[in-house]
Amino acid sequence: MEFTGGGLLAIRITGSDVGKRVSVRYLTHGPATAATFADAVGVLVSWDAGVLVITRRTGESVRIPESSLVAGKVVPPGATRRRGPATSFAELAWVTARAWQPVESEPLGEWTLRAAAGFTRRANSVLPLGDPGMELDAALARVRDWYAARDLPAFVQAATGAESTQELLCAELEKRGWVREVSAQVWTGGLAPVADLDADVSEVRLDRDVDEAWLQRYQRFGVPGPHVLQVLRGGPSVWFASVPGTGPIPAAIGRCVVDGRWAGFMAVEVAPEYRRQGLATAVMTALARRALDEGASAAWLQVESENDGGQAMYAGMGFQVHHHYHHYRAGEGGQG
Structure with missing residues (x-):
């Protein structure tokens, strides 16, 4: 079923556009409120029984009755903004x-x-x-x-x-x-800007293998069985970073995997009492410099959607969201 609108607005999408990225404007209102315009941009994932479902980049699904549509069009692929290093x-x-x-x-x-x-x-x-x-x-x-x-x-x-x-x-x-x-986000960015950060890396130690002290700071498991070690050690070229604290457990840790042109940063953690001292930046910088030495040029990392502090730090390093x-x-x- 195809709709056409009068005036400057037109609905130029149909059920045959399922699977395409679209931009729509529609009317929405509550039981006691006047109708207002709302917009949705995302992939048209279904159009059944008079209801459109559009999935936004964040994963949120929006259900829109077709009777509420005011305007709609397919968004050309070329309109998508490139984020970070070019990659599929x-x-x-x-x-x-x-x-x-x-x-x-x-x-x-x-x-x-x-x-x-x-x-x-x-x-x-x-x-x-x-x-x-x-x-x-x-x-x-x-x-x-x-x-x-x-x-x-x-x-x-x-x-x-x-x-x-x-x-x-x-x-x-x-x-x-x-x-x-x-839900989490994958961010990408250039590797050189991270390596060029003005960070004190003198206390950052880089190792090829993980040790017991590193594992005690990485609190994502109970007893670290062989399966944990196998996952952490796996990858093309793996590096572990640590910054000593006042006791046997590091103040900060990180992990980086170099894979061709890519360097991936994971497990960057800082003890609560050492936060806001630049240790996470120091860990990232030291790992980035080692990855540059191995020929990498692009960087990626993953951050949970609710981690506002981490997102702010990574944005300051030049990273941008690639996908969720x-x-x-x-x-x-x-x-x-």
Whole structure:
């Protein structure tokens, strides 16, 4: 069904535009308020039963009755602003995956099933890049069975603000009762600006392997079993940074994985009593300089959407949001 509007506004989208990035204006009002205009830009993931669903870059889904539409158009791909070093979503997704490798993995078509005894969702979720080789419901049933055999909850990691196929997958997962539990952002930037920061790196120690003191500062697990160490040590070229404190546990730590032109920063943590002393910047700078020595030129990192302090620090270093990713957990008794 196609709509046309009079005057300067026109609705130039139809149900055939599902999967494309669109910009729409619509009327919205509450029970006791006058109608006002609202805007939504994102991927049109469905248009069923008179309701449009648009997924924004952040992963938020907006439901809009078609009767409320005032204007709408498809946003050309060229209108998307380039953020950070030029890269495709697929390239960056594989680089980030290689930097945080699971203990075991198995292909499902072009998807990758990953497990690491429950240590972090990233290492215990499906990386759905491409076609699983079967209908979606069958693929999700296979995912449930694979994780159940390992006594793990089934998670799928999917992105928004990256490419339409990923956003469509997010919408299909939500339709089937999969619940989004955690969202994070992937930021990219040039590596040289980080290496050039005016930071005191004299106390930063760089090592090829992780030690017990580093692990005590990295409090993301209970007892650090072999699976934790395998994930932390995995990657093309891994470096661990630490800054000594007054006791045996470091005041600050960080991890960097160099993979071709990319350097990925992870596990940058500072003890509460040492914060606001520039230690996180010192760790990042020291790791960036080592990555430059290995030939890297671009940088990426991941930060949770609620971490306002981290986002402010990374923005000050020249990083920008590239895309958002979300972990969807299989709902109880849901489809797929």
